[in-house]
Amino acid sequence: MSTDSQTQEHHAGDISHPTPKTYAIIAVILSVVTAIELWVYYIEELRSLLIPILAVLSTGKFALVVMFYMHLKFDHKVFSRLLVLGIILAFGTFLALLTLFKFSHPFGLL
Amino acid sequence: MTEAAVQAPHSEYGLWSWLTTVDAKRIGVLYGVTAGIFFLIGGVEALFMRTQLMYPDNTFLSADTFNGLFTVHGVTMIFLFLMPMNAAFFNFMIPLQIGARDVAFPRLNAFSYWVYLLGGLLLVSSFVVGAIPKVGWTGYSNLSSSFFTPGIATNFYVVGLLVLGTSSMAAAINFITTIINMRAPGMTPLRMPIFTWTALVTNFLLLLALPPIAVALGQVLFDRTFGTSLHVPSGGGSATLWQHLFWVFGHPEVYILILPPMGMVSDILPTFSRKPLFGFSAMVYATVAIGFLGFGVWAHHMFTVGMGAWGAAIFSAITMLIAIPTGVKIFNWIFTIIGGQFRMTTAALFAAAFIPLFTLAGLTGIMHSSPPIDWQHHDSYFVVAHFHYVLVAGSVVGIFGGIYYWFPKVTGRMLSETLGKLHFWTFMIGINLTFFPMHFLGVDGMPRRVYTYQTGFNFDTWNFWVTIGAYITGASMLILIFNIFKSLKSGAVAGPDPWDARTLEWSISSPPPEYNFVELPQVTARDDFWHRKYELKNFQPQPDNQQVHMPPPSYWPLITALGLGVFFTGFVFEWYVLPFIGAPITLIAVFCWSFEEFEM
Amino acid sequence: MSEASHEGGHHTSLGVDSRKLGMWIFLASECLLFGTLIFTFLLYRNKGIEEPNIPAEILDIPVTTASTFVLLMSSFSIVLALHAIQTGKIKSFQRWILTTAIGGIVFLGFQTYEFTEFVQGGLGLSTNVFGSSFFMLTGTHGFHVAIGVIWLLALYFSSLRGGLKVDGALKVDTMALYWHFVDIIWIVIFTVVYLFAVV
Numbered sequence: 001m002s003t004d005s006q007t008q009e010h011h012a013g014d015i016s017h018p019t020p021k022t023y024a025i026i027a028v029i030l031s032v033v034t035a036i037e038l039w040v041y042y043i044e045e046l047r048s049l050l051i052p053i054l055a056v057l058s059t060g061k062f063a064l065v066v067m068f069y070m071h072l073k074f075d076h077k078v079f080s081r082l083l084v085l086g087i088i089l090a091f092g093t094f095l096a097l098l099t100l101f102k103f104s105h106p107f108g109l110l
Numbered sequence: 111m112t113e114a115a116v117q118a119p120h121s122e123y124g125l126w127s128w129l130t131t132v133d134a135k136r137i138g139v140l141y142g143v144t145a146g147i148f149f150l151i152g153g154v155e156a157l158f159m160r161t162q163l164m165y166p167d168n169t170f171l172s173a174d175t176f177n178g179l180f181t182v183h184g185v186t187m188i189f190l191f192l193m194p195m196n197a198a199f200f201n202f203m204i205p206l207q208i209g210a211r212d213v214a215f216p217r218l219n220a221f222s223y224w225v226y227l228l229g230g231l232l233l234v235s236s237f238v239v240g241a242i243p244k245v246g247w248t249g250y251s252n253l254s255s256s257f258f259t260p261g262i263a264t265n266f267y268v269v270g271l272l273v274l275g276t277s278s279m280a281a282a283i284n285f286i287t288t289i290i291n292m293r294a295p296g297m298t299p300l301r302m303p304i305f306t307w308t309a310l311v312t313n314f315l316l317l318l319a320l321p322p323i324a325v326a327l328g329q330v331l332f333d334r335t336f337g338t339s340l341h342v343p344s345g346g347g348s349a350t351l352w353q354h355l356f357w358v359f360g361h362p363e364v365y366i367l368i369l370p371p372m373g374m375v376s377d378i379l380p381t382f383s384r385k386p387l388f389g390f391s392a393m394v395y396a397t398v399a400i401g402f403l404g405f406g407v408w409a410h411h412m413f414t415v416g417m418g419a420w421g422a423a424i425f426s427a428i429t430m431l432i433a434i435p436t437g438v439k440i441f442n443w444i445f446t447i448i449g450g451q452f453r454m455t456t457a458a459l460f461a462a463a464f465i466p467l468f469t470l471a472g473l474t475g476i477m478h479s480s481p482p483i484d485w486q487h488h489d490s491y492f493v494v495a496h497f498h499y500v501l502v503a504g505s506v507v508g509i510f511g512g513i514y515y516w517f518p519k520v521t522g523r524m525l526s527e528t529l530g531k532l533h534f535w536t537f538m539i540g541i542n543l544t545f546f547p548m549h550f551l552g553v554d555g556m557p558r559r560v561y562t563y564q565t566g567f568n569f570d571t572w573n574f575w576v577t578i579g580a581y582i583t584g585a586s587m588l589i590l591i592f593n594i595f596k597s598l599k600s601g602a603v604a605g606p607d608p609w610d611a612r613t614l615e616w617s618i619s620s621p622p623p624e625y626n627f628v629e630l631p632q633v634t635a636r637d638d639f640w641h642r643k644y645e646l647k648n649f650q651p652q653p654d655n656q657q658v659h660m661p662p663p664s665y666w667p668l669i670t671a672l673g674l675g676v677f678f679t680g681f682v683f684e685w686y687v688l689p690f691i692g693a694p695i696t697l698i699a700v701f702c703w704s705f706e707e708f709e710m
Numbered sequence: 711m712s713e714a715s716h717e718g719g720h721h722t723s724l725g726v727d728s729r730k731l732g733m734w735i736f737l738a739s740e741c742l743l744f745g746t747l748i749f750t751f752l753l754y755r756n757k758g759i760e761e762p763n764i765p766a767e768i769l770d771i772p773v774t775t776a777s778t779f780v781l782l783m784s785s786f787s788i789v790l791a792l793h794a795i796q797t798g799k800i801k802s803f804q805r806w807i808l809t810t811a812i813g814g815i816v817f818l819g820f821q822t823y824e825f826t827e828f829v830q831g832g833l834g835l836s837t838n839v840f841g842s843s844f845f846m847l848t849g850t851h852g853f854h855v856a857i858g859v860i861w862l863l864a865l866y867f868s869s870l871r872g873g874l875k876v877d878g879a880l881k882v883d884t885m886a887l888y889w890h891f892v893d894i895i896w897i898v899i900f901t902v903v904y905l906f907a908v909v
Contacts, residue, residue, distance in 0.1 A: 020793055027786035031779060038775050041905050050909055058901040061782075062894050069789050070890045076726050078290065079734045086738035089318055089405060090745030097354055097749055100409065104421035105350060214728040279739065287732045293723040317735060321743035329750070329846070336835055338842035340750065346758040346839045355746065701864060705873075 018068055026068050033061050130663035132216035133624055137223050138201030139520065144227055145195040150587070151234070152186035155179050157584055160544075164577040166565040176561035177244035178263075182233070184247025185267065188367065189274045190230045192505055196370040197222070197278075199512055200285050200309050202520060206615035206622060207303045209294025209631040214287040216661045217703065222281040224671030229273035232679065236266040243267035246559060248360070249330070251341035251352040256334045265334065265682045272327050273678050275320045282316040285309060294614075296633035300394065303613040303637075304387060307394050308373030311401040315362040315369075318405070323359035326352055331681060350415060357408035365404045367501060368468075369397060371508025372439060375461040378515050379443055381611045382458035383450025386637060389442040396435035396442075403432045413484045422481045429479035436472055440465060455609070456530030460511030463538060467507060471499035474549070489559070492552025498545045510537070510590070517597070518604030522620045525601060529593040536586035543579025547572040606651065612640035618652055625658035666703035673699055733884045737891045744895050747850055748902060751843040755907075758838030765840065765907040768833060770824060777820035778900045781855075784813030785893040788862075788886045795869075796879045804869055807882070810889065811862035814855050821852045844903065851899060854892045861885055 037057050040046050046053065067073040072080045131137060159179050162171040171179070201219065205212055213219050236242050241263040245254045249271075254264050289310045293302070302310075329340040330352065339345020341352045380387045387393060409417060409425040417425075443465050452458065474496040478484045487493055510533075517525050556569050563569045607616040614631060615622070617639040629652065635641035642649040673695030680688025722728060755765060791806035825845070828834075833841045865885060868874055874881060 020790055023786060023789045023793070027783065030782045030786075034775065034778060034782065037901070037905060038771070041771065041908070047908065051906060054901050054905050058897055061897050065785060065890055065894050065897070069785050069893075070887055076724055078724060078726070078731070082734045082738040083741070085314075086318065086741030090741045093322075093358060093405065093742075094745050094749035094752075096406075097358075098752060100354070100417055100421055101348075101350075101753055104417040105415070215732065282739075283732050283735050286735050287728050291722045291724050291726065291728050291731050297723070317739045318742050321739050322746045325743060325746040325750070329842075332835075332842065332846065338836045338846075339839055340754075340842050340846075345836075346754075347842075348753070351750070351753065697860070704864070 018074075022068065026064055030061055030064060033057050127663065129668055130220075130665045132212075132220050132661050132664055132667070134201045134205050134213045134216065134219055135520075135622065135624070135626075137219050138198045138203075140223050141194050141201055141226070142198035142520075144223075144230065145191050145198060148186055148190035148230060149195070152183050152191055153584060153587060155183040155186065157580055159183065160577040160580040162561060163563070163573050165574070166563055166570055168562055171561060173561040174244070175242075177559075178242030180559055181243050181246050181267070182236070185233060185243075185270070187501070188247060188363070189271065190233065192367045192501065192509075193274075193278060194226055195509055196309075196312065196367070197226075197281055199305070199370060199374065199509075199516070200281070200313075203516065203615060204285060204288055204306055204309055205292070206519075206618070206626055207306045207613055208289060208292060208297055209614050209627060209633060210288065210292040211626050211630075211658070212661065213284050214292050215284045217664050217667045217706075218280050218284050219667075220664070221667035221671055222277045222284065224668050225273060225277035225280070225674060228671055228675035229270055229277060232273060232675070232682065233266055233270040236263065236270075241266065248356060249352075250356075251330065251347075251349045252343065254330055254334075254352070255342050257342070257344075262683060265331075265684070268327050268331050268334070269678050269682045272324060272331070273674070275324050275327070276674065278316050279320050279324075282313040282320070285313040286317065289313075294627075294630045294633050296631075297638075298633075300391060301633055301636045301638065304376040304390065304393055304397075305370070305373035308369040308376070308397055311397050312366050312369045315366050315401055315404065319359045319362035319366070322355045326355035326359075335681065335684070350412075353412050353415060354408070357411045358405075360411065361408040362401075362404045364497075364500065365400055367505050368508075369400070371464070371505045371512065372397070372468075374508050374512035374515070375443065375464045376439075376446075377613065378457050378461035378511050379446045380450075380637070381515070381609050382453045382455055382461070383447050384453075384610070385446065385450040386612075387442065388445035389438070390636065392438055393442050396438040399435040400432060403428060403435070407432065410479060410484070413481045414488045426479050426481055430476060433472065433476050440469055440472075455514070456525070456527055456534055457511050457514035457609075459531070459534050460507050460514060463534070464504065464507045464511065467499060467503035471496060471504050474499065487552060489557055490552035491548045491556045491558055494558045495545050495548035495552055498541075498548070502541050503545065507537075507541075510534075513590075515609070516615075517594075518608045519615055519620045519622070521598060521601075522604055523597050523601030524604050524608060525593050525597045529589055529596070533586055533589040533593060536582060536589065540579050540581075540583030540586050544576050544583055545579075547576050547579075551576070607639075612637035614639050617642075617649070619654055623654055623656070623658075625656070625660055628652045628656045628658060662706075664703070664706055666699050666706065670696055670699040670703060673697075727880055729880065729884050730887070733887050737887065740891060740895075744847075744850070744898075747843075747847040748898065751847045751903060754839040754843045755903075757840060759840055760838075765844075768828060768831060769904050769907050770827065771904060773820060773824060774900065774904050777817050777824075778896060780813050780820070781817045781893055781896050784810045784817070785890050787813060788882075788889050792879070792882050792886050795874065795882050800869065800874075803882075804866060807862055807866045807869070811859050811866060814859040814862065814889075817855055818852060818859070821848065821855075847903065848899065851892065851895060854895075858885075858889050858892055861888070 037054055040050065040053050040057075066083065072083065128136065128140065131140075158171060159176060162168050162176060201213070204210075239262075241261060243249075243259075243263045243266050245259060245264055245267055249264075249267050252258060254268070256264075289302070289306060329338070332338045333341055333347075339347040341347050341349060343349055376387055376393060407425060407429045409421065410429045413422055413425075447462065452462075474492070478487060478493070478496065514525055514530055517523075551569060551572050554568050556563060556567070556573075563573070604620045606619050608620075609616070614633075617631070618627060631638065635645075639649070673692045675692070676695060677689045677692025680686055680690075680692065724731070759765065787806045787809040791803050791810060794800075794803035794806055828841075835842055835845045862885065865874065865882060869878070
C-alpha cells in the first residue's frame with residue numbers, strides 16, 4: 001500500500017516466479033504425499049490416527065499448491081490475506097455449526 | 111450550464127445509451143431509480159397490511175393475502191430497495207470519493223445492475239401470475255418444502271434470492287477491487303472518506319455471507335425440484351439447518367443494510383458541523399469490528415430453537431460485545447456535532463435524527479441478546495418494532511440524509527429545503543407513531559405475521575394509531591417525490607460545492623463529467639478537498655469538457671444477465687427447457703464479453 | 711485536449727492488476743461456498759445409511775486416487791503453461807494449456823463414471839441425505855472443473871488465433887489461480903469425503 005509501488009507499472013511476469021524445476025519438485029512431492037495418504041488409509045493399525053495424519057498431510061499439500069503454484073509466497077500479501085480471511089471464516093463458522101449440531105441442539109438433526 | 115457539463119466523449123442520450131452504459135454514475139442512477147420504485151411498491155404493501163390491522167377482526171385482506179404481503183414486503187424492502195439503494199450510492203460515490211475515474215470492472219458493474227433488475231422483475235411477476243410466496247422473508251424450512259407450499263409460489267422466493275445474490279456478489283467483487291486498487295495517488299486507507307470505509311466493510315460482508323445462503327437456497331431448490339430431503343425431516347434432513355445457514359447470512363445482512371447509512375451519516379455530520387469527524391480512526395476500527403463480530407452472532411436469531419446453556423451463553427455474549435463498537439460510533443457522532451457550527455439543513459437533520467433513533471434500535475437489540483428476554487419477545491411485535499427501528503429509523507433515515515446531501519452532486523440541482531424539512535418532520539412523526547407503539551403491542555403479546563387480532567386483548571388502540579402513523583409516513587413520502595420532481599425541473603443550480611464540504615466528490619462539477627477527474631487528484635490529507643480549500647489554500651477547480659478516454663459502452667453485460675434470467679426463470683416456472691436456452695446464451699455472451707478490450 | 715487519458719489504464723494503488731485481485735476476492739468467497747457444502751456433507755454423512763450404501767464401501771478409493779492424481783498434475787501443467795507464456799514461448803504454452811484442459815476432461819470423465827456407478831448401485835441424488843449432500847458437493851466441484859475446462863479451451867483457441875498478445879500472461883495467471891483453487895478444494899474433498907469415510 002506504499003505510495004512508491006503506485007508509480008511502477010506491474011505485469012504478472014515481473015515477479016521472480018519459481019522455475020519449472022521447482023514446479024516439478026512440487027509436483028513430485030504432491031504425488032508422493034497422495035501416495036502416502038493412500039497407504040495410511042489402507043493400514044488398519046493407523047485407523048485411530050487416520051484423521052490427524054491425513055489432516056496434516058492434506059494441509060501440507062494445500063499449502064504447497066497455494067504457496068508455490070498460486071505464488072502466494074512471492075506475490076503481494078493482500079492476496080494471502082484474502083485467502084486466509086476466507087479460510088478462517090469458513091473454518092470458524094462451520095466448526096461452530098458442527099459443534100452446535102453435535103452437542104447443543106436438543107432434538108439433534110430435526 | 112449544468113447540463114452542458116455532461117458533454118463527454120460517448121455520453122449520449124436515449125434508451126440505448128442507458129442499456130449499454132458502463133459508467134458507474136449512470137449505473138448508480140439506474141440503481142437508485144429502480145430501488146426507489148421498489149421502495150414505493152414495498153411501502154404500498156405495508157399500507158395494505160396496516161389497513162387490515164387497523165381494526166380487530168378486520169376482513170379487508172384474507173389471511174392468505176396477508177401471508178403473501180408480509181413475505182413480499184420483507185423481501186422487497188431488503189433485497190430490492192435497501193441493498194440496491196446502498197449500491198446506488200456505492201456506484202456514484204465510491205469512485206468520486208477515492209479519486210478514481212470509474213470502478214475497477216465497469217462492465218461487471220452493468221451486469222450487476224441488470225441481474226438485479228431481472229431478479230426484481232422476477233419477484234414482482236409472482237403478483238402477475240398470482241403465485242405470491244408466503245413463507246416469510248426468512249423462508250423457514252420445512253414450510254418452504256414442496257409438501258407444505260406446493261406449486262411455484264415459493265420458487266419465486268428461492269430463485270429470486272439466488273438471482274439477487276448473484277448480482278450482489280458481482281457487485282461486491284467489483285467494489286472491493288475498486289476500493290483496494292483504484293484509489294488516487296496518496297489516498298492511503300486512513301485517508302479514505304468514512305462512507306467508502308463502510309462500503310468496503312459492507313461489500314466484504316456480502317462477499318463472505320452470500321455463499322452460505324446461496325448453498326442453502328440451492329438445497330431448498332433441489333428439495334423442491336429433484337426430490338432431495340436436505341431440509342425435510344421426514345426424509346432424514348434437518349429443518350434447523352436452513353435456520354443456521356439463513357442466519358449465517360442473515361445477521362451480516364443486517365450490517366450490510368445499516369453500515370452504509372452509518373457511513374453517510376458520518377460524512378454528512380462533519381460537513382454540517384464544519385469540523386472533522388470525531389475519532390476518525392476509532393470509527394474505522396469500529397466499522398471493521400462490527401463487520402467481524404457480525405459473523406459470530408447468527409444463532410441469537412434462533413434462541414427459541416433451543417441450543418443448550420453453553421450455546422446460548424456464547425452467542426449471547428458475542429452479541430453483547432457488538433454494543434461496544436456501536437457505542438463508539440454513537441459517541442463519535444455526538445462529539446462531531448458538539449463544538450461545531452451546526453447548520454440545520456435537511457440532510458443534517460436526517461443525519462442528526464439518525465443518532466437517537468438508531469440508539470433506540472440498538473437498545474432493544476441488546477435486550478434481545480439476553481436469551482430469556484428473547485424467548486419472551488420472540489415472534490412478537492416487539493421484534494417487529496426493533497428491526498423497523500434499525501431498518502427504517504436507521505437505514506432509511508440515513509439514506510434520506512444521503513439523498514438530500516448528494517442529490518445536488520448527482521443532478522446538479524438543489525432539493526427544496528422547505529419541502530425537505532416538511533418531509534423530515536412528517537416522516538419523523540409518521541415512523542415513530544408507526545413503530546414506537548409496536549413495542550407496547552409486542553410486550554402485550556401481539557404475535558407478528560398474524561393477519562388479524564380479536565378485540566379485548568388491549569391491542570385495539572395502539573393498532574389504530576400505528577396504522578395512522580403508517581399513513582402519515584406514506585403521505586410524507588409523497589412530499590419527497592414531489593420535491594425530487596420539482597427540483598429536477600426547476601431546482602436551484604447547485605454548483606460544485608453547495609455545502610462547503612470536505613471530501614473529493616465536491617471538488618468537481620455537479621453533475622460530474624463522465625471521467626470524474628481530468629487529472630487524478632494527488633491526495634495529501636484526510637478530507638483532502640477541505641485541506642486544499644482552507645489549509646493549503648491552493649484549490650483549483652478542474653476544467654470541464656475534456657476529452658478523456660473512457661471504456662466504451664457494451665451490451666454484453668445486458669445479454670449475459672438476460673441469459674442468466676432465462677436460465678433461472680426456468681426453475682421458477684418449473685419449465686426446464688429454459689435453463690438449456692439460458693445457459694448457452696450466458697456462455698456465448700461471456701465469451702464475446704471477454705473479447706472486448708479490457709478497460710480501466 | 712488533455713493527454714492524461716490512458717494513464718488510468720494499469721495504474722493501480724497496490725501495483726497489482728485489478729483482474730488478478732478480483733479473482734482472489736472471488737476465491738475468498740468460494741471458501742465459504744465450499745465450506746457450506748462440506749459442512750452439510752459432514753452433518754449428513756452418517757444419516758440414513760443402510761445397505762448397500764455404506765460410504766466406506768461404495769466410495770471407490772483407487773479410482774478417486776487416480777482422478778485426484780490427474781487433477782494435481784493438471785495444476786502442474788498449468789504452471790508450466792503460465793511459465794511458458796510469461797517467457798514468450800507460445801508453442802509450449804499452447805501444449806501445456808491443452809494438456810491442462812485434457813486433464814480436466816479426464817477428471818470429469820472419472821466423475822461421470824463414479825456417479826454412474828453410484829446410481830446403478832442404488833445411491834441416487836435423492837436416495838438419502840448422504841447421497842444428496844455428496845452429489846451436491848462433488849457436483850458443485852465438478853461444475854467448477856467444467857467451467858475451468860471451457861475457460862482453458864477458450865484460452866487455447868484464442869492463442870491459436872493470436873489472441874493472447876495483449877495481457878496474455880495476466881489472463882493465464884488469473885485463470886490459473888481459479889484452476890489451482892479448484893484443485894486445492896479437491897485436496898480437501900478427497901481427504902474429508904473419501905479417506906475419512908472409514909472412520
